[in-house]
Amino acid sequence: MAHVVGVVGGGQLARMMIGPAVELGVDIRVLAEAEGAPAQLAATMVGDYRDEKTVREFASTVTVLTFDHEHVPQPVLASLESDGVAVRPGAYALGFAQDKIAMRRRMAELGLPVPAWAVVSDEAQLDRFISEHGGRAVVKLPVGGYDGHGVRFVSQASEVADWLNPDALLGFPQGLLAEEAVEFTRELSQLSARSPSGEFAAWTLAESVQRGGICVEVVAPAPHADKALADEAYRIAESIASGVGVVGVLAVELFETRDGSLLINELAMRPHNTGHWTMDGSVTGQFEQHLRAVLDLPLGDTALTGAAAVMVNVLGGPRPGDVDEALAKALSVDAAAKVHWYGKEWRKGRKVGHVTVVAGARGGEAVSDSIGVVMDARERARTVARALGAE
Amino acid sequence: MAHVVGVVGGGQLARMMIGPAVELGVDIRVLAEAEGAPAQLAATMVGDYRDEKTVREFASTVTVLTFDHEHVPQPVLASLESDGVAVRPGAYALGFAQDKIAMRRRMAELGLPVPAWAVVSDEAQLDRFISEHGGRAVVKLPVGGYDGHGVRFVSQASEVADWLNPDALLGFPQGLLAEEAVEFTRELSQLSARSPSGEFAAWTLAESVQRGGICVEVVAPAPHADKALADEAYRIAESIASGVGVVGVLAVELFETRDGSLLINELAMRPHNTGHWTMDGSVTGQFEQHLRAVLDLPLGDTALTGAAAVMVNVLGGPRPGDVDEALAKALSVDAAAKVHWYGKEWRKGRKVGHVTVVAGARGGEAVSDSIGVVMDARERARTVARALGAE
Numbered sequence: 001m002a003h004v005v006g007v008v009g010g011g012q013l014a015r016m017m018i019g020p021a022v023e024l025g026v027d028i029r030v031l032a033e034a035e036g037a038p039a040q041l042a043a044t045m046v047g048d049y050r051d052e053k054t055v056r057e058f059a060s061t062v063t064v065l066t067f068d069h070e071h072v073p074q075p076v077l078a079s080l081e082s083d084g085v086a087v088r089p090g091a092y093a094l095g096f097a098q099d100k101i102a103m104r105r106r107m108a109e110l111g112l113p114v115p116a117w118a119v120v121s122d123e124a125q126l127d128r129f130i131s132e133h134g135g136r137a138v139v140k141l142p143v144g145g146y147d148g149h150g151v152r153f154v155s156q157a158s159e160v161a162d163w164l165n166p167d168a169l170l171g172f173p174q175g176l177l178a179e180e181a182v183e184f185t186r187e188l189s190q191l192s193a194r195s196p197s198g199e200f201a202a203w204t205l206a207e208s209v210q211r212g213g214i215c216v217e218v219v220a221p222a223p224h225a226d227k228a229l230a231d232e233a234y235r236i237a238e239s240i241a242s243g244v245g246v247v248g249v250l251a252v253e254l255f256e257t258r259d260g261s262l263l264i265n266e267l268a269m270r271p272h273n274t275g276h277w278t279m280d281g282s283v284t285g286q287f288e289q290h291l292r293a294v295l296d297l298p299l300g301d302t303a304l305t306g307a308a309a310v311m312v313n314v315l316g317g318p319r320p321g322d323v324d325e326a327l328a329k330a331l332s333v334d335a336a337a338k339v340h341w342y343g344k345e346w347r348k349g350r351k352v353g354h355v356t357v358v359a360g361a362r363g364g365e366a367v368s369d370s371i372g373v374v375m376d377a378r379e380r381a382r383t384v385a386r387a388l389g390a391e
Numbered sequence: 392m393a394h395v396v397g398v399v400g401g402g403q404l405a406r407m408m409i410g411p412a413v414e415l416g417v418d419i420r421v422l423a424e425a426e427g428a429p430a431q432l433a434a435t436m437v438g439d440y441r442d443e444k445t446v447r448e449f450a451s452t453v454t455v456l457t458f459d460h461e462h463v464p465q466p467v468l469a470s471l472e473s474d475g476v477a478v479r480p481g482a483y484a485l486g487f488a489q490d491k492i493a494m495r496r497r498m499a500e501l502g503l504p505v506p507a508w509a510v511v512s513d514e515a516q517l518d519r520f521i522s523e524h525g526g527r528a529v530v531k532l533p534v535g536g537y538d539g540h541g542v543r544f545v546s547q548a549s550e551v552a553d554w555l556n557p558d559a560l561l562g563f564p565q566g567l568l569a570e571e572a573v574e575f576t577r578e579l580s581q582l583s584a585r586s587p588s589g590e591f592a593a594w595t596l597a598e599s600v601q602r603g604g605i606c607v608e609v610v611a612p613a614p615h616a617d618k619a620l621a622d623e624a625y626r627i628a629e630s631i632a633s634g635v636g637v638v639g640v641l642a643v644e645l646f647e648t649r650d651g652s653l654l655i656n657e658l659a660m661r662p663h664n665t666g667h668w669t670m671d672g673s674v675t676g677q678f679e680q681h682l683r684a685v686l687d688l689p690l691g692d693t694a695l696t697g698a699a700a701v702m703v704n705v706l707g708g709p710r711p712g713d714v715d716e717a718l719a720k721a722l723s724v725d726a727a728a729k730v731h732w733y734g735k736e737w738r739k740g741r742k743v744g745h746v747t748v749v750a751g752a753r754g755g756e757a758v759s760d761s762i763g764v765v766m767d768a769r770e771r772a773r774t775v776a777r778a779l780g781a782e
Binding site: 002003015016018019020022023024025041042283284292297298299300301303305306323324327328331332335336338339340341342343353358361 | 393394406407409410411413414415416432433674675683688689690691692694696697714715718719722723726727729730731732733734744749752
């Protein structure tokens, strides 16, 4: 049987795997949540990814199972693995992307740099943590959060009283995660991929700009990142990938602090928004690399195709009925910008597409020496995104 | 209704439109000849493209109709246009891609350089043409030829006696096309695109290497092509595109003669094998550009993403059952080569995929000054193609 990759989840990440799958001759099938999902074109089944029977039925039609998101429950993953399904990344690795407390614990075991953290189950514990960490903390629901949901900055425990009441805690029997509110100078993202046979490849370190917990822009390479910083980010990503046995793309979101050190913020074990720039800005894009990795094919070259790439998300976007006109306008603004559209309907703040501008010569001077290239590319990408109706 | 592009024909050209359609958010639907066609993923109908009813039914589900090939009969195209279907390219333009005699006549009317040619209906006419053109001629069936089929080099008319007998000529009531056997030094391809509103964009001039009438390799930019030659190729393509009202991608295959002049060989009004390098080697690939053009969206930048790109076809390829292994081997040979696979089963000499290597810096020195870059890229692409089982 030729390679058949099954993707659980029909969102834009599954959608963006379609092009590379077609190019590599890989049969791609999607288990979508509903009709009309972004990855509809490759959807062979519609159903609930939390339902063991549904996922097993879908898995029986593919040779390798991977994911658009990290929300498939552990018991379902465990059941698939005991059936002998090639689940990539596997249940063990995914556990650390699903459970932020397990992640913090494992990162600490691996000796990797993380913000100070503690598990808290009541207001007294949290208030103690806050007072020991400068009067502020970040409180996170250990599972289920996304795009800023499930995260709160607090200066006293009563601000998350609704999360810490006994009924709410029934959903989080371990307790909640409290972390120091890191005073970072910027956020970085180290994207990489690992295959089952242990091959590892990383892209250049990128800078991501977040607004309200949502990624809005990414610049690669991260401006003014010296070799020591880039090497440290690489080392962290490689340690995590091998330390938890990741298969596929791994995004490590990092804080850079005032003294130039790095702290691990979040992990994602799938193609990630902070890696969308690789589709146009790298010889091998993250969606192609993810497919190569989960199929245990050799990984592709991660070199940049220009001096720098800037990706700007389109949040919100045009109202239904205005999409064609917005696309025409956006393409007329900049003939070299790459527009990616997810086929999602408008909703306030929703990620509906992104724009990438690649600038400067491949193999050219380091971007830290030519910040003008980045500034120009960023302005161009923002202009196209605005034409697409970005908020 | 949002953009829905319908592609008649389910071959690899339709297949390679899928990725760009997904990225631009364009709904793509394919009328395939049979189940399991290369563009199966987007196939919404299976049927005969020669059947008016079938094509009309398919056309009723899309906003713009375009093509994987040029074989839809003129009466079917005319019927669609009289229904008000947006057929792109239109019946008039396609006529010149379908009928080589009409093409030669129109090129001559436009004052463009073509080999000496004549219409012949019997052996005496052909022998006269041969004796007037150095004792050799190329005889072509005016319609239906492809990949070297329907073309013969002859030194006397009796060599095509089977084509010139009255029964055989019933299929070619105009007669056959006789052309001088051009003593060319190499073959070139000028790829371009035109939109209904008249926007025109061309890629750099490329050199194509043919073997037995089949394209085997393409190098872009064409080595040692000076500005005068490139300008002349551009002028020819632009004249044809506007002169016959092409919409979509136009490939003009050219002969370069010993004195450095150009003669038009063949036309194709669709993405073309000699333009596959643009998928990886240009900011806008030919499949994306074709979609933009047929939808009358602004055309994309055609700049190269490196100093040079070399595309090598995979002809034949691995036997069924060996495809996965061949892919793994090919990807292990060169991490930066881009492998494209068409999902076709093995058959001797069949085009089953292609490999592109992009080399050197974007915006770098002209390739004519760095022929080593091309030689190296060509060797790399050939090596990967061989690993894929190319004959």
